[in-house]
Amino acid sequence: xxxxxxxxxxxxxxxxxxxxxxxxxxxxxxxxxxxxxxxxxxxxxxxxxxxxxxxxxxxxxxxxxxxxxxxxxxxxxxxxxxxxxxxxxxxxxxxxxxxxxxxxxxxxxxxxxxxxxxxxxxxxxxxxxxxxxxxxxxxxxxxxxxxxxxxxxxxxxxxxxxxxxxxxxxxxxxxxxxxxxxxxxxxxxxxxxxxxxxxxx
Amino acid sequence: xxxxxxxxxxxxxxxxxxxxxxxxxxxxxxxxxxxxxxxxxxxxxxxxxxxxxxxxxxxxxxxxxxxxxxxxxxxxxxxxxxxxxxxxxxxxxxxxxxxxxxxxxxxxxxxxxxxxxxxxxxxxxxxxxxxxxxxxxxxxxxxxxxxxxxxxxxxxxxxxxxxxxxxxxxxxxxxxxxxxxxxxxxxxxxxxxxxxxxxxxxxxxxxxxxxxxxxxxxxxxxxxxxxxxxxxxxxxxxxxxxxxxxxxxxxxxxxxxxxxxxxxxxxxxxxxxxxxxxxxxxxxxxxxxxxxxxxxxxxxxxxxxxxxxxxxxxxxxxxxxxxxxxxxxxxxxxxxxxxxxxxxxxxxxxxxxxxxxxxxxxxxxxxxxxxxxxxxxxxxxxxxxxxxxxxxxxxxxxxxxxxxxxxxxxxxxxxxxxxxxxxxxxxxxxxxxxxxxxxxxxxxxxxxxxxxxxxxxxxxxxxxxx
Numbered sequence: 001x002x003x004x005x006x007x008x009x010x011x012x013x014x015x016x017x018x019x020x021x022x023x024x025x026x027x028x029x030x031x032x033x034x035x036x037x038x039x040x041x042x043x044x045x046x047x048x049x050x051x052x053x054x055x056x057x058x059x060x061x062x063x064x065x066x067x068x069x070x071x072x073x074x075x076x077x078x079x080x081x082x083x084x085x086x087x088x089x090x091x092x093x094x095x096x097x098x099x100x101x102x103x104x105x106x107x108x109x110x111x112x113x114x115x116x117x118x119x120x121x122x123x124x125x126x127x128x129x130x131x132x133x134x135x136x137x138x139x140x141x142x143x144x145x146x147x148x149x150x151x152x153x154x155x156x157x158x159x160x161x162x163x164x165x166x167x168x169x170x171x172x173x174x175x176x177x178x179x180x181x182x183x184x185x186x187x188x189x190x191x192x193x194x195x196x197x198x199x200x201x
Numbered sequence: 202x203x204x205x206x207x208x209x210x211x212x213x214x215x216x217x218x219x220x221x222x223x224x225x226x227x228x229x230x231x232x233x234x235x236x237x238x239x240x241x242x243x244x245x246x247x248x249x250x251x252x253x254x255x256x257x258x259x260x261x262x263x264x265x266x267x268x269x270x271x272x273x274x275x276x277x278x279x280x281x282x283x284x285x286x287x288x289x290x291x292x293x294x295x296x297x298x299x300x301x302x303x304x305x306x307x308x309x310x311x312x313x314x315x316x317x318x319x320x321x322x323x324x325x326x327x328x329x330x331x332x333x334x335x336x337x338x339x340x341x342x343x344x345x346x347x348x349x350x351x352x353x354x355x356x357x358x359x360x361x362x363x364x365x366x367x368x369x370x371x372x373x374x375x376x377x378x379x380x381x382x383x384x385x386x387x388x389x390x391x392x393x394x395x396x397x398x399x400x401x402x403x404x405x406x407x408x409x410x411x412x413x414x415x416x417x418x419x420x421x422x423x424x425x426x427x428x429x430x431x432x433x434x435x436x437x438x439x440x441x442x443x444x445x446x447x448x449x450x451x452x453x454x455x456x457x458x459x460x461x462x463x464x465x466x467x468x469x470x471x472x473x474x475x476x477x478x479x480x481x482x483x484x485x486x487x488x489x490x491x492x493x494x495x496x497x498x499x500x501x502x503x504x505x506x507x508x509x510x511x512x513x514x515x516x517x518x519x520x521x522x523x524x525x526x527x528x529x530x531x532x533x534x535x536x537x538x539x540x541x542x543x544x545x546x547x548x549x550x551x552x553x554x555x556x557x558x559x560x561x562x563x564x565x566x567x568x569x570x571x572x573x574x575x576x577x578x579x580x581x582x583x584x585x586x587x588x589x590x591x592x593x594x595x596x597x598x599x600x601x602x603x604x605x606x607x608x609x610x611x612x613x614x615x616x617x618x619x620x621x622x623x624x625x626x627x628x629x630x631x632x633x634x635x636x637x638x639x640x641x642x643x644x645x646x647x648x649x650x651x652x653x654x655x656x657x658x659x660x661x662x663x664x665x666x667x
Contacts, residue, residue: 032597032598033598034597034598034599034600035597035598037296037585038581038582038585038597038599038600039600041292042578042581042600042601042602044577044660044661044664045574045577045578045602045604045657045660045661045664046604046653046656046657046660046661047660048660048663048664049291049663049664049667053656053660054659054660054663054667055656055659055660056652056655056656056659057649057652057653057655057656058653058656058657058659058660084616084638084646084649084650084653085604085616085618085638085650085653088618088634088635088636089602089604089618089620089634089635090634091620091631091633091634091635092602092620092621092622092631092633092634092635093620093634157652161649161652165645168645
């Protein structure tokens, strides 16, 4: 199973991860290779069972695109993505373990939030979305790829915090296309956008 | 300013401050007294009428009846439906639906200790911390309302307070802590219920402590007596001081909070002390053990606490007793001289009895603190080990995490995180990972961490109860 994971990684992941797979020493942890279940279950205390968050500041991560998750988690580990706590936690895992966690999470079903959203706020957000965001976050934020996470059905407070952080960071915020657009948004725009995405299931 | 006060006291205290701490930590005679008390308390029998959980009460005989026919793969009984036990039951069922999992819990509802300090500030009520077991029921876990009072490891059988007997192939205990009232002279379980609440198990005593704070005149003094290590929720007493101060700041600003500690250092100390000063000035004063803070006796009538050097008078006393593993584990011979349960830290199987696993606060779990998140993480590791054993497989390689948030003010949260691995049979921190919120974090980070504390609570309780 471990070999299979590495094979798929070779095709899809960075050269660094490829190297990590080649150099993997299963006995390094003293108890053999830690299963994806074992590793990923520790996320649930903050992100909910199967990565389906019960809200509201923590994002739902189950069902997100695998390579996107790998990139974000690796950026936390390397200190390339700012965080309050995720950097401290991801430094505890090897690159191949992060790939295993990402695979496991990507295999979970996406679970959208189940709370009602202010309709007029969401409508205002939809207009902003169409103008600025639909190109990369297609299908009302349902689309996702290695650079664009799913936004539809995500917790609005999380989206709001993330966009505010991105705006404060400026053009160095990943991705640059996203940062350029977020810089043009005021607080009310961000709030409306966040509610629009949460309203999309 | 606080540190100056402490420094003065430290200077005034000669070396005699030390021995009482050692004595109080290892004071064995106290054990038998609190054991008797707790046994009396455990004699209180829950009636079936109080146990309207989920799809109705499943009686032992009905469980046995279900086992005729195809039969389950194995019978696993989990005792204690808190941060460890609820998770072990759920994740075992998720991993192996063919295992019959029964969760035995004495209370029909669970009241969370984490976030219960917010009841003291008035930020939330106990209802918001209260959960039932219907979600676990829906996942196929049989929920049994009973209080387990005896364990027979040889017969693989446990006994409920009313005489019901439950057989198991594997037993998972997540029994929590017992409180050693006798370690402080003059203290008792009765006093805790009526006058000197510990509020270290969230519930009526939390409400009582809040009431006492509300009744206290402006300018009064609250004394928090903090216990020696190890104990449940290491940052808890210090977050509690902040939450109390949040209430006093707006309602009784001349009041003081005195933390009288059996220790010379505590969890997230620098972050707490900086946060206290920032939000509450010199309202909170911490007195270390070396500074005379180790309390040996209490006179409840005059509300006086006696330390090695001086006495402290207070209007409200929150005495958090010394702790060890729950009485059930002590009585079953599952504890060692430390008062806690030694376990194989890969499987959480007791080192003293086969087929009995112990998780959460009661267990000795290497570098992991006694916290809700640690119990959650251990519950999952234990469930995987139990499933493997039932399937005749080797125990899986393990991974553990802890995260503890503390809320100091509306927009001020701090955290400590740990990532752990097994090394030579011991749970140790992964080098380079984990640690504290930065001391120089900006206001936005502090505000985010306060939000994350609430999000953590929502998610970890959803992991337990849905």
